[in-house]
Amino acid sequence: MPRKPADQTVSRDDILQAAARVFHHQGYHGATMQDISAAVGLTAGSLYHHFKGGKDAILVAVLEAGLDQVMADVQAITEMSLDPPEKLRRAIQAHVQSVTDHVAVAALMIFEMRTTLSLPEVPQRYLAQRDQFEGLYRQIIREGIETGCFRPVDVGVFTRTLLGASNWVSVWYRPEGRLSGAAIADQIADIFLNALLPR
Amino acid sequence: MPRKPADQTVSRDDILQAAARVFHHQGYHGATMQDISAAVGLTAGSLYHHFKGGKDAILVAVLEAGLDQVMADVQAITEMSLDPPEKLRRAIQAHVQSVTDHVAVAALMIFEMRTTLSLPEVPQRYLAQRDQFEGLYRQIIREGIETGCFRPVDVGVFTRTLLGASNWVSVWYRPEGRLSGAAIADQIADIFLNALLPR
Amino acid sequence: MPRKPADQTVSRDDILQAAARVFHHQGYHGATMQDISAAVGLTAGSLYHHFKGGKDAILVAVLEAGLDQVMADVQAITEMSLDPPEKLRRAIQAHVQSVTDHVAVAALMIFEMRTTLSLPEVPQRYLAQRDQFEGLYRQIIREGIETGCFRPVDVGVFTRTLLGASNWVSVWYRPEGRLSGAAIADQIADIFLNALLPR
Amino acid sequence: MPRKPADQTVSRDDILQAAARVFHHQGYHGATMQDISAAVGLTAGSLYHHFKGGKDAILVAVLEAGLDQVMADVQAITEMSLDPPEKLRRAIQAHVQSVTDHVAVAALMIFEMRTTLSLPEVPQRYLAQRDQFEGLYRQIIREGIETGCFRPVDVGVFTRTLLGASNWVSVWYRPEGRLSGAAIADQIADIFLNALLPR
DNA sequence: CATGAATGAGAGTTCATTCAT
DNA sequence: GATGAATGAACTCTCATTCAT
Structure with a gap:
């Protein structure tokens, strides 16, 4: 018994976006398939017509799409011919802004990364890409130290400190807040650049 | 890591520790009351003799105990008569070491903070304490800027950047890894102190 | 085994054959409307243009067609003027071969006869025809006993024993096996004829 | 919110028996966990306390228990020192009576044997035992032919014919019917013994 | 005729929670 | 205090079926 003369057909991307929103508000486990389907104007059963894999698959798809995007942004920057400080600054800015743009x-990525994703086999690719992403930062920092632009620091610790801080923005950023995403991005870039300044 | 003092009566703290372990491995939602009770040598039903409130209450208790502890450590430092840089360094060291000591x-605190805790009414006190904790850092930084020890930065952004980085340690720290908790703590303190150095 | 006459219009019989195959492989409940429709080159919804009654109706149609056919074969034989032993032999041969030809x-008929068909009202006719089919055998045997060709046996038990054995062939017969359908049919006829031999 | 001061504790065997009844009436697919649990005085969820494996596991357990039992009965007979005709007679009687006693x-065993059981990996053992059971019959018949007690027949076809007929009893036997299980068993044994009589 | 989007009912399962013993 | 049987609510997922296009 179908209904709904359909304002518009539902696309796979509509679902991904709705799911991201719902997962964000209620958490993966707190969100039901009903919540997601309602957010896109369907009933729970109908979701499975558009998205074969079920709840897990939706989460993974959301995360992969998200990571693909930041990855692309940051990678583009690493391939520019800039000196390490400038490269790092722009990378951080791009990264943080991406976070504020898609909170x-x-x-x-932070909150469902661990337990939700550790069981299945699917997201192996996702985790690999995460490491690769971290590698981009490590590379820039290593270069900067070698060329003397940066003071010597433990690359591993520094990179993760930087990543933790940047990711964390998604926890406290509020679109209606005092500072724009860009402003925050600048500030954070500034903090870490200063931290690397040779004395 | 002793599990059970063997045939001894089970204390409230035994449960808290076991629960922390289980929650950490499987996530709050992935952990069943059975898992927790088994980890402490009881059956699921018996847990309710110790924790009236059930699973939620256990999580909140774990978190409150944890936060109380870090809070005490850091607060003690803020009350010492030290100059802001030294105070900040020690605070960060204490904080990060606390993280590595109780990963x-x-x-x-990170992963179950949001969705798990946002529904009930209980943890209002917990969230308040979190803010208070953040306040300790803000205070130090503000002081440092006012006294000219630190270069001027946006206190809000800086504090959260610092907190994000410190908390994030719990994600990547491995006890058997290359660096000790203390070493990591030193490095991170170093990074943020440098970031605040007036030029 | 041709599946689809390629781009030709789909006939009601195509569906019946495809359905029989699919039901056989996966069982009635294990087979979805998609499976059936795919086997005939349609989408699920389209099946309803051909079979108003849905899945149930398809099964019933398959069974009725099948039964009609065996029924006709066996009935033709009962109407010949043969002595009971010869009549029985030919009936069994026809029946068993029909089984091996349309496994x-x-x-x-065996596996979906009971629970699947007991609920609805439709197949009343089908069940009646089954009884009628059994009646054909009973008649031959009764005749044989009365005329002294067969030793006296309990007609009811004997008939059902015979039917059980013949139907059961559909369970173990393999087209690529050691014995042809005809050979098996001969053997089984032989067994039951011998069983009826007066001592 | 438990209720039920419990007339008696529910045993694993109670469940198996209830399940057999329910499966028989409604078929495996037609039976819900609710039906089964209700038949034993529980709610659906409670079944999982007593039977970890779910619906599949229940069916398999029912079948294995059933097969174990017939197997034991028949095997005991094959090990007696009797001449082949007597051995076969008793085996058939035991088998058929077992069928009428546990319809x-x-x-x-017949109706859920195929599609229901073909998917999982568990019942491999069950299927093996089925073959073994068939082997018992084959052995007796082979012996009888070799010793000249039986006329030569195709052992494979004969055995399956016999098994089909015996199993089929479960389809038409009615406890309240004209003939007792024992009487039916005698008749069927009689039929197949006669069929093997050397001319 | 055929499609495919959509539905809605229902099934199996899991689990926090309770309470008599 | 501890147990374990029992509950019941929820949730994910499947599928026959319908209907606008």
Whole structure:
């Protein structure tokens, strides 16, 4: 018994976006398929027509899409011919702005990363890409130290400190807040650049 | 890591520790009352003799205990008569070491903070304490800027950047890793102190 | 085994055959409307243009067609003027060969006969025809006993024993096996004829 | 919110018996966990306390228990020192009576044997035991032919014919019917013994 | 005729929680 | 205090079926 003369057909991307929102508000476990389907104007059963894999698959798809995007942004910067400080600054800015622009997805990457994703086999690719992303930062920092632009620091610790701080923005950023995403991005870039300044 | 003092009566603290471990491994939602009770040598039903409130209450208790502890450590430092840089360094060191010493609990503070805790009414006190904790850092930084020890930065952004980085340690720290908790703590303190150095 | 006459219009019989195959492989409940429609080159919804009654109706149609056919074969034989032993032999041969020639349908008659068909009202006619089919055998045997060709046996038990054995062929017959359908049919006829031999 | 001061504790065997009944009446797919649990005086969820494996596991357990039992009965007879005709007679009698005594389970062995059991990996053992059971009959018949007690027949076809007929009893036997299980068993044994009589 | 989007009912399962013993 | 049987609510997922296009 169908109904709904359909305002518009539902696309796979509509679902991904709705799911990101719902997951963000209620958490993966707190969100039901009903919540997600309602957010896109369907009933729970109908979701499975558009998205074969079920709840897990939706989460993974959301995360992969999100990561693909930041990854692309940051990678583009690493391939520019800039000196390490400038490269790092722009990378951080791009990264943080990406976080503020897509808080829902960014938050998911943090909060559903561990237990939700550790069981299945699917997201192996996702985790690999995460490491690769971290590698981009490590590379810039290593270069900067070698060329003397940066003072010597433990690359591993520094990179993760930087990543933790940047990701964390998704926890406290509020679109209606005092500072714009860009402003925050600048500030954070500034903090870490200063931290690397040779004395 | 002793599990059970063997045939001894089970204390409330035994449960808290076991729960922290189980929650850390499987996540709050992935952990069943059975898992927790088994980890402490009881059956699920018996847990309710110790924790009236059930699963939620256990999580909140774990988190509150954890936060109380870090809070005490850091607060003690803020009350010492030290100059802001030294105070900040010691605070960060204490904080990060607390994270590495109790990774399970620290990780829970991050991962179960949002959706798990947003529904009930109980943890209002917990959230308040979190803010208070953040306030300790803000205070130090503000002081440092006013006295000219630190270069001027946006206190809000800086504090959260610092907190994000410190909390994030619970995600990547491995006891058997290359660096000790103390070493990591030193490095992170170093990074943020440098970031505040007036030019 | 042709599946689809390629781009030709789909006939009601195509569906019946495909359905028989699919039901046989996966069982009635294990087979979805998609499976059936795919086997005939349609989408699920389109099946309803051909079979108003849905899945149930398809099964019933398959079974009725199958039963009609065996029924006709066996009935033709009963109407010949042969002595009971010869009549029985030919009936069994026809029946068993019909089973080996249409294993899928024959198996359905066994496996979906009970629970699947007991609920609805439709197949009343089908069940009546089954009884009638059994009656054909009973008649031959009764005649044989009365004329002294067969030793006296309990007609009811004997008939059902015979039917059980013949139907059961659909369970173990393999087209690529050691014995042809005809050979098996001969053997089984032989067994039951011998069983009826007066001592 | 438990209720039920419990007339008696529910045993694993209670469940198996209830399940056999329910499966028999409604078929495996037609039976819900609610039906089964209700038949034993529980709610659906409670079944999982007593039977970890779910619906599949229940069916398999029912079947295995059933097969174990017939197997034991028949095997005991094959080990007696009797001449082949007597051995076969008693085996058939035991088998058929076992069928009439446990119609529900016997019917399940037929009707849920194929599609229901073909998917999982568990019942491999069950299927193996089925073959072994068939082997018992084959052995007796082979012996009888070799010793000249039986006329030569195709052992494979004969055995399956015999098994089909015996199993089929579960389809038409009615406890309240004209003939007792024992009487039916005698008749069927009689039929097949006669069929093997050397001319 | 055929499609495919959509539905809605229902099934199996899991689990926090309770309470008599 | 501890147990374990029992509950019941929820949730994910499947599928026959319908209907606008």
